[in-house]
Amino acid sequence: MAGKQYVWMDGKFVDSGKATVNVLTHSLQYGSGIFEGVRCYSTNKGSAIFRLGDHVERLFNTAKIHSMPLPYSKEEIVSAVVGTVRKNGIKDGYIRPFAFYNDTHIGLSTSGKKVGVAIAAIPFGNYFSNKDKGIRCKISSWHRINSQILPPMAKASGNYLNSIIASTEAKSSGADEAIMLSSSGYVAEGTGENIFLVKSSRLITPSDSSDILKGITRDSIIKIAEAMGIGVEEREVHREELFTSDELFFVGTAAEVTPILTVDNIRIGSGGIGPMTKSLAERYSGAVHGEEEAYVSWLTYV
Numbered sequence: 001m002a003g004k005q006y007v008w009m010d011g012k013f014v015d016s017g018k019a020t021v022n023v024l025t026h027s028l029q030y031g032s033g034i035f036e037g038v039r040c041y042s043t044n045k046g047s048a049i050f051r052l053g054d055h056v057e058r059l060f061n062t063a064k065i066h067s068m069p070l071p072y073s074k075e076e077i078v079s080a081v082v083g084t085v086r087k088n089g090i091k092d093g094y095i096r097p098f099a100f101y102n103d104t105h106i107g108l109s110t111s112g113k114k115v116g117v118a119i120a121a122i123p124f125g126n127y128f129s130n131k132d133k134g135i136r137c138k139i140s141s142w143h144r145i146n147s148q149i150l151p152p153m154a155k156a157s158g159n160y161l162n163s164i165i166a167s168t169e170a171k172s173s174g175a176d177e178a179i180m181l182s183s184s185g186y187v188a189e190g191t192g193e194n195i196f197l198v199k200s201s202r203l204i205t206p207s208d209s210s211d212i213l214k215g216i217t218r219d220s221i222i223k224i225a226e227a228m229g230i231g232v233e234e235r236e237v238h239r240e241e242l243f244t245s246d247e248l249f250f251v252g253t254a255a256e257v258t259p260i261l262t263v264d265n266i267r268i269g270s271g272g273i274g275p276m277t278k279s280l281a282e283r284y285s286g287a288v289h290g291e292e293e294a295y296v297s298w299l300t301y302v
Protein backbone atom coordinates (compact mmCIF):
# COMPACT_ATOMS: atom_id res chain seq x y z
CA MET A 1 0.00 0.00 0.00
CA ALA A 2 1.24 3.49 -0.82
CA GLY A 3 2.44 5.50 2.18
CA LYS A 4 0.84 8.66 3.44
CA GLN A 5 1.14 11.70 1.20
CA TYR A 6 1.82 15.13 2.62
CA VAL A 7 1.23 18.54 1.14
CA TRP A 8 3.17 21.60 2.28
CA MET A 9 0.47 24.15 2.97
CA ASP A 10 1.28 27.65 4.19
CA GLY A 11 4.38 26.49 6.01
CA LYS A 12 3.14 23.17 7.46
CA PHE A 13 2.91 19.61 6.21
CA VAL A 14 -0.65 18.30 6.23
CA ASP A 15 -2.11 14.96 5.12
CA SER A 16 -2.94 15.33 1.42
CA GLY A 17 -6.60 14.53 2.16
CA LYS A 18 -6.73 17.49 4.54
CA ALA A 19 -5.07 19.93 2.13
CA THR A 20 -8.47 21.29 1.14
CA VAL A 21 -10.16 24.61 0.41
CA ASN A 22 -13.68 26.04 0.46
CA VAL A 23 -15.59 25.54 -2.80
CA LEU A 24 -15.99 29.32 -3.14
CA THR A 25 -12.24 29.90 -3.15
CA HIS A 26 -11.43 32.73 -5.59
CA SER A 27 -8.75 30.80 -7.48
CA LEU A 28 -10.99 27.73 -7.82
CA GLN A 29 -13.87 29.83 -9.15
CA TYR A 30 -11.91 32.20 -11.40
CA GLY A 31 -8.67 30.39 -12.29
CA SER A 32 -6.61 33.07 -10.54
CA GLY A 33 -3.96 30.68 -9.22
CA ILE A 34 -0.40 30.49 -10.46
CA PHE A 35 1.80 27.44 -10.46
CA GLU A 36 4.89 25.55 -11.51
CA GLY A 37 5.47 22.02 -12.70
CA VAL A 38 8.82 20.62 -11.64
CA ARG A 39 10.28 17.12 -11.81
CA CYS A 40 12.64 15.21 -9.59
CA TYR A 41 14.59 12.19 -10.74
CA SER A 42 16.47 9.37 -9.13
CA THR A 43 20.24 9.69 -9.46
CA ASN A 44 23.10 7.70 -8.00
CA LYS A 45 23.23 10.33 -5.22
CA GLY A 46 19.53 10.04 -4.38
CA SER A 47 16.66 12.11 -5.67
CA ALA A 48 17.46 15.40 -7.44
CA ILE A 49 15.16 18.24 -8.48
CA PHE A 50 15.71 19.54 -12.00
CA ARG A 51 16.35 23.28 -12.42
CA LEU A 52 14.48 24.16 -9.23
CA GLY A 53 15.91 27.70 -9.03
CA ASP A 54 14.67 28.46 -12.56
CA HIS A 55 11.19 27.16 -11.80
CA VAL A 56 10.99 29.25 -8.63
CA GLU A 57 12.21 32.28 -10.58
CA ARG A 58 9.42 31.74 -13.13
CA LEU A 59 6.85 31.36 -10.33
CA PHE A 60 7.90 34.74 -8.95
CA ASN A 61 7.81 36.30 -12.43
CA THR A 62 4.28 34.94 -12.94
CA ALA A 63 3.27 36.40 -9.57
CA LYS A 64 4.74 39.76 -10.56
CA ILE A 65 2.94 39.80 -13.92
CA HIS A 66 -0.36 39.13 -12.12
CA SER A 67 0.41 41.43 -9.15
CA MET A 68 0.07 38.56 -6.71
CA PRO A 69 2.00 39.23 -3.49
CA LEU A 70 3.68 35.95 -2.56
CA PRO A 71 4.02 35.62 1.21
CA TYR A 72 7.33 33.70 1.01
CA SER A 73 10.80 34.41 -0.33
CA LYS A 74 12.33 32.44 -3.20
CA GLU A 75 14.65 30.74 -0.69
CA GLU A 76 11.68 29.68 1.45
CA ILE A 77 9.90 28.18 -1.58
CA VAL A 78 13.07 26.37 -2.66
CA SER A 79 13.49 24.82 0.76
CA ALA A 80 9.76 24.00 1.01
CA VAL A 81 9.96 22.14 -2.34
CA VAL A 82 13.02 20.17 -1.23
CA GLY A 83 11.29 19.43 2.09
CA THR A 84 8.13 18.20 0.34
CA VAL A 85 10.06 15.79 -1.89
CA ARG A 86 12.00 14.52 1.13
CA LYS A 87 8.92 14.20 3.36
CA ASN A 88 7.10 12.14 0.73
CA GLY A 89 10.14 10.03 -0.12
CA ILE A 90 9.71 10.76 -3.84
CA LYS A 91 12.36 9.40 -6.19
CA ASP A 92 10.99 10.00 -9.70
CA GLY A 93 8.17 12.45 -9.37
CA TYR A 94 6.30 15.60 -10.25
CA ILE A 95 6.17 18.62 -7.95
CA ARG A 96 3.41 21.18 -8.09
CA PRO A 97 3.99 24.49 -6.28
CA PHE A 98 0.71 26.44 -6.38
CA ALA A 99 -0.11 29.95 -5.13
CA PHE A 100 -3.70 31.06 -4.99
CA TYR A 101 -6.22 33.48 -3.53
CA ASN A 102 -7.52 31.50 -0.60
CA ASP A 103 -10.49 33.74 -0.08
CA THR A 104 -14.21 33.11 -0.51
CA HIS A 105 -15.53 36.55 -1.41
CA ILE A 106 -17.58 36.58 -4.59
CA GLY A 107 -16.10 39.67 -6.27
CA LEU A 108 -13.21 39.50 -8.73
CA SER A 109 -10.97 41.90 -6.81
CA THR A 110 -7.82 40.33 -5.43
CA SER A 111 -6.67 43.35 -3.51
CA GLY A 112 -5.81 42.54 0.10
CA LYS A 113 -6.97 38.94 -0.30
CA LYS A 114 -5.08 36.11 1.38
CA VAL A 115 -2.54 34.35 -0.84
CA GLY A 116 -2.09 30.71 0.10
CA VAL A 117 0.76 28.50 -1.09
CA ALA A 118 0.62 24.73 -1.40
CA ILE A 119 3.27 22.32 -2.66
CA ALA A 120 2.46 18.73 -3.59
CA ALA A 121 4.91 16.07 -4.79
CA ILE A 122 3.77 12.77 -6.29
CA PRO A 123 5.45 9.82 -8.01
CA PHE A 124 5.16 10.34 -11.76
CA GLY A 125 6.19 8.56 -14.95
CA ASN A 126 5.48 9.40 -18.58
CA TYR A 127 3.02 12.21 -19.31
CA PHE A 128 2.13 10.72 -22.71
CA SER A 129 1.50 6.99 -22.41
CA ASN A 130 2.98 6.44 -25.89
CA LYS A 131 5.88 8.88 -25.37
CA ASP A 132 8.54 6.32 -26.24
CA LYS A 133 6.92 5.36 -29.56
CA GLY A 134 5.93 8.88 -30.58
CA ILE A 135 2.60 10.68 -30.73
CA ARG A 136 0.11 12.02 -33.28
CA CYS A 137 -0.79 15.70 -33.29
CA LYS A 138 -3.49 17.91 -34.70
CA ILE A 139 -3.20 21.61 -35.41
CA SER A 140 -5.80 23.20 -33.21
CA SER A 141 -8.56 25.43 -34.49
CA TRP A 142 -8.05 27.29 -31.18
CA HIS A 143 -5.17 29.76 -31.24
CA ARG A 144 -2.77 30.31 -28.37
CA ILE A 145 -3.57 33.24 -26.07
CA ASN A 146 -1.46 36.33 -26.66
CA SER A 147 -0.14 39.25 -24.64
CA GLN A 148 -3.07 41.46 -25.60
CA ILE A 149 -5.47 39.01 -23.94
CA LEU A 150 -3.65 37.02 -21.25
CA PRO A 151 0.13 36.91 -20.82
CA PRO A 152 1.29 33.57 -22.28
CA MET A 153 4.67 33.86 -20.53
CA ALA A 154 2.97 33.67 -17.13
CA LYS A 155 2.19 30.19 -15.84
CA ALA A 156 -1.25 31.02 -14.54
CA SER A 157 -4.11 28.56 -14.02
CA GLY A 158 -6.56 30.50 -16.19
CA ASN A 159 -4.24 30.18 -19.22
CA TYR A 160 -4.82 26.46 -19.15
CA LEU A 161 -8.45 26.72 -20.28
CA ASN A 162 -6.90 27.68 -23.61
CA SER A 163 -4.77 24.52 -23.46
CA ILE A 164 -7.63 22.32 -22.29
CA ILE A 165 -10.03 23.34 -25.06
CA ALA A 166 -7.33 22.67 -27.67
CA SER A 167 -6.38 19.33 -26.15
CA THR A 168 -10.02 18.22 -25.90
CA GLU A 169 -10.54 19.04 -29.58
CA ALA A 170 -7.38 17.13 -30.59
CA LYS A 171 -8.30 14.07 -28.54
CA SER A 172 -11.87 14.01 -29.80
CA SER A 173 -10.51 13.79 -33.33
CA GLY A 174 -8.26 10.86 -32.44
CA ALA A 175 -4.95 12.71 -31.98
CA ASP A 176 -2.81 12.56 -28.84
CA GLU A 177 -2.08 16.27 -28.57
CA ALA A 178 -2.78 19.67 -30.13
CA ILE A 179 -0.34 22.08 -31.70
CA MET A 180 -1.54 25.64 -31.24
CA LEU A 181 -0.78 28.51 -33.58
CA SER A 182 -0.04 32.04 -32.40
CA SER A 183 -2.51 34.84 -33.07
CA SER A 184 -0.45 35.68 -36.19
CA GLY A 185 -0.82 32.11 -37.46
CA TYR A 186 2.72 30.95 -36.74
CA VAL A 187 3.40 27.75 -34.82
CA ALA A 188 3.31 28.44 -31.06
CA GLU A 189 3.43 25.28 -28.95
CA GLY A 190 1.58 22.28 -27.59
CA THR A 191 -0.92 22.59 -24.77
CA GLY A 192 1.80 22.05 -22.16
CA GLU A 193 4.94 21.65 -24.27
CA ASN A 194 7.28 23.62 -26.50
CA ILE A 195 8.01 22.28 -29.96
CA PHE A 196 11.20 21.72 -31.97
CA LEU A 197 11.67 20.95 -35.66
CA VAL A 198 14.73 19.34 -37.18
CA LYS A 199 15.52 20.47 -40.71
CA SER A 200 18.78 19.69 -42.50
CA SER A 201 20.44 18.74 -39.19
CA ARG A 202 19.54 22.08 -37.57
CA LEU A 203 17.08 22.68 -34.75
CA ILE A 204 14.32 25.24 -35.12
CA THR A 205 11.95 26.36 -32.38
CA PRO A 206 9.32 29.12 -32.22
CA SER A 207 10.69 32.35 -30.76
CA ASP A 208 9.30 34.66 -28.06
CA SER A 209 7.21 36.46 -30.66
CA SER A 210 5.12 33.30 -31.15
CA ASP A 211 3.11 33.58 -27.88
CA ILE A 212 4.90 30.72 -26.16
CA LEU A 213 5.55 29.90 -22.53
CA LYS A 214 9.32 30.03 -22.34
CA GLY A 215 9.93 26.51 -21.18
CA ILE A 216 12.79 25.51 -18.96
CA THR A 217 13.09 22.25 -20.90
CA ARG A 218 13.20 24.27 -24.14
CA ASP A 219 16.12 26.21 -22.69
CA SER A 220 17.82 22.99 -21.53
CA ILE A 221 17.47 21.42 -25.00
CA ILE A 222 18.86 24.56 -26.68
CA LYS A 223 21.87 24.50 -24.34
CA ILE A 224 22.42 20.75 -24.77
CA ALA A 225 22.12 21.03 -28.58
CA GLU A 226 24.54 23.94 -28.76
CA ALA A 227 27.05 22.01 -26.65
CA MET A 228 26.69 19.12 -29.15
CA GLY A 229 27.54 21.52 -31.98
CA ILE A 230 23.99 21.56 -33.36
CA GLY A 231 22.84 24.89 -34.82
CA VAL A 232 19.66 26.26 -33.19
CA GLU A 233 17.32 28.86 -34.68
CA GLU A 234 14.68 30.61 -32.57
CA ARG A 235 12.28 32.22 -35.02
CA GLU A 236 8.72 32.34 -36.27
CA VAL A 237 7.77 29.00 -37.79
CA HIS A 238 5.20 28.63 -40.57
CA ARG A 239 2.61 25.91 -40.08
CA GLU A 240 3.63 24.15 -43.31
CA GLU A 241 7.24 23.87 -42.11
CA LEU A 242 5.99 21.27 -39.65
CA PHE A 243 5.02 18.99 -42.53
CA THR A 244 8.34 19.32 -44.34
CA SER A 245 10.53 18.95 -41.26
CA ASP A 246 12.80 15.89 -40.96
CA GLU A 247 11.91 15.36 -37.29
CA LEU A 248 9.55 16.97 -34.83
CA PHE A 249 9.34 16.71 -31.06
CA PHE A 250 7.78 18.27 -27.99
CA VAL A 251 9.69 19.20 -24.86
CA GLY A 252 8.44 20.09 -21.40
CA THR A 253 8.85 19.19 -17.77
CA ALA A 254 5.97 16.73 -18.02
CA ALA A 255 6.50 15.65 -21.67
CA GLU A 256 10.34 15.53 -21.36
CA VAL A 257 11.34 14.81 -25.00
CA THR A 258 8.35 13.35 -26.86
CA PRO A 259 8.71 12.52 -30.58
CA ILE A 260 5.88 13.56 -32.91
CA LEU A 261 5.16 11.10 -35.71
CA THR A 262 2.29 12.80 -37.56
CA VAL A 263 0.62 16.19 -37.76
CA ASP A 264 -2.90 16.27 -39.17
CA ASN A 265 -2.27 12.66 -40.31
CA ILE A 266 0.73 13.76 -42.40
CA ARG A 267 3.80 11.67 -41.66
CA ILE A 268 6.82 13.62 -40.46
CA GLY A 269 10.16 12.62 -42.02
CA SER A 270 10.48 8.88 -42.41
CA GLY A 271 7.81 8.25 -39.78
CA GLY A 272 9.90 6.86 -36.94
CA ILE A 273 11.85 8.53 -34.16
CA GLY A 274 14.58 10.56 -35.83
CA PRO A 275 18.28 10.35 -34.92
CA MET A 276 18.54 13.91 -33.58
CA THR A 277 15.43 13.50 -31.43
CA LYS A 278 16.90 10.27 -30.08
CA SER A 279 20.30 11.72 -29.23
CA LEU A 280 18.85 14.85 -27.62
CA ALA A 281 16.41 12.72 -25.60
CA GLU A 282 19.29 10.55 -24.39
CA ARG A 283 21.44 13.53 -23.44
CA TYR A 284 18.50 15.16 -21.65
CA SER A 285 17.76 11.96 -19.76
CA GLY A 286 21.44 11.77 -18.76
CA ALA A 287 21.32 15.39 -17.54
CA VAL A 288 18.21 14.95 -15.38
CA HIS A 289 19.56 11.72 -13.89
CA GLY A 290 22.88 13.30 -12.92
CA GLU A 291 24.88 11.31 -15.48
CA GLU A 292 26.15 14.32 -17.41
CA GLU A 293 28.92 16.16 -15.56
CA ALA A 294 28.31 19.32 -17.60
CA TYR A 295 24.77 19.68 -16.26
CA VAL A 296 24.99 18.69 -12.60
CA SER A 297 24.60 22.37 -11.66
CA TRP A 298 20.97 22.01 -12.88
CA LEU A 299 20.26 19.55 -10.06
CA THR A 300 19.26 20.22 -6.46
CA TYR A 301 19.97 17.03 -4.54
CA VAL A 302 17.33 16.17 -1.97
Ligand SMILES: Cc1ncc(COP(=O)(O)O)c(C=O)c1O
Pocket residue numbers: 037163189190191192193194212213214215216217218251252253254
Ligand atom coordinates in the same frame (compact mmCIF):
# COMPACT_ATOMS: atom_id res chain seq x y z
C1 LIG B 1 1.94 25.97 -22.32
C2 LIG B 1 3.23 25.36 -21.96
N1 LIG B 1 4.26 25.47 -22.81
C3 LIG B 1 5.46 24.93 -22.54
C4 LIG B 1 5.69 24.23 -21.36
C5 LIG B 1 7.03 23.64 -21.07
O1 LIG B 1 7.64 24.37 -20.04
P1 LIG B 1 8.69 23.69 -19.06
O2 LIG B 1 9.72 23.08 -19.92
O3 LIG B 1 9.24 24.83 -18.27
O4 LIG B 1 7.96 22.70 -18.27
C6 LIG B 1 4.64 24.09 -20.45
C7 LIG B 1 4.83 23.36 -19.19
O5 LIG B 1 5.05 23.97 -18.19
C8 LIG B 1 3.40 24.68 -20.74
O6 LIG B 1 2.37 24.56 -19.89
